[in-house]
Amino acid sequence: MNNDHVFRFHVNGQPVEMQAPPMQRLLDVLRETLRLTGTKNGCGQGICGACTVIVNGQAVSACLTPVVQLEGADVQTVEYLSDRDCLSSLQQSFLECGGTQCGSCTPGILMAATAHLRRGGGTNTEELREMLSGNLCRCTGYIKIIESMQQAAAAK
């Protein structure tokens, strides 16, 4: 039996119409169907945060979001942050402050931080550490990630 449904939503400003099993993960839609591989497949259980994307303004784990709940949604991925070769101020700060090392966690952290800063979330160290509770980094110890976010917030 084919349970596929047709879904319509926006990804990075572009309308998407696709047929998919309703419980397909947004993560697979992005990586396999749309070939947007900036969003990383980490734990697949909503713990590591590597697949964080922004849906309707909120940071969510793409691995825990079924496509059936995206009807009409506005999805943004890490590919949307830069304007061609011009990095967003947050990306530029990560580059300058050494906020990225192996890079596996970076797309997810950029998206979580983008959602947080857009809605005017606090930028002291404690607030940023709490905001990062859903993103694991095994390289940096988070210090440089937090410095990167604070530099980007200060530049605004």
Place this chain on the structure above:
Amino acid sequence: MPTNISDHHVFTPRDVTEALQFMALHRDEGWRPLAGGSEVMAQIYGNRAAATGWINLAQLRDQLAGIHEDGTHEDGIHDDGWVRIGALTTLTELRRSAVLQAICPLIRRAAAVTGGVQRQNRATVGGRIVSASPAGETLPVWLALDAEVELSSRDATRCVAYRQFLQEPRQTAIAPDELLTAIMIPIRDRPRQRLLFRKVASRAAGAIGKMVFTAIAGLDAAGHYRDLRLAFGGMGPRPLRACEAEQLLEGHAPSDALGAQAADQLSAELTPIDDLRSTADYRLRTARNLAGAFIAGHIGEQHS
């Protein structure tokens, strides 16, 4: 990856009435509600899903999300003095609610350590209650607050004390044709209170707790415990209240001796187990130390 994601089918009702109609007609076919999806998706993609038919509640948010003061019970018996939290309210919405913060800051503390921000943006109050994880962070808080759950079916709505709603591990008293529509928090005249919420885990938020302890202690004019509530997660097959300890300590003033008495009573009352996250011994020691320090008056925040 799950064996076959195409085996999973979804019905998306437009409103609560349509959802309850569908649940009544298909009550024996094993359909389960899909709220924020964080628990269900981890189960499906971990090949341990409890169902293959899902009732997607995404379009019911207008009706079932939100926090309302002076909420009334659907049963008409309880008329006022309740805050109604819609079942599809997210943990992020719990955290940001000024109404709930004024009633009991423990709700915000528990929601803030239930997974990371990404999970809190999707996971719902109702989903957490129905999935009934023995270590669910918010669950001991609902127990401590004497909350009730509102269960709706096509033919009736009933309210059940949350304490009675919890059954065996991950099992609740919900019927197959019932939808959890709200949790109701009683607002009482509060005396001076001392509160505590503590989750003990390998990471503050993004790891399931070894154990959870929350306490609400009313203190009368003489400084004696009144209406003491001690609730635990991860210390038994389901979240629980330490009722015998509560009764034993009621009416006494905080002291080190009373704290020691509390700890010993908890050793008799709690039955934690060894599992992959912790040991029975560690859990019991932690519970004894935290509850003992709380009852002695050394830890906790004032609230009035």
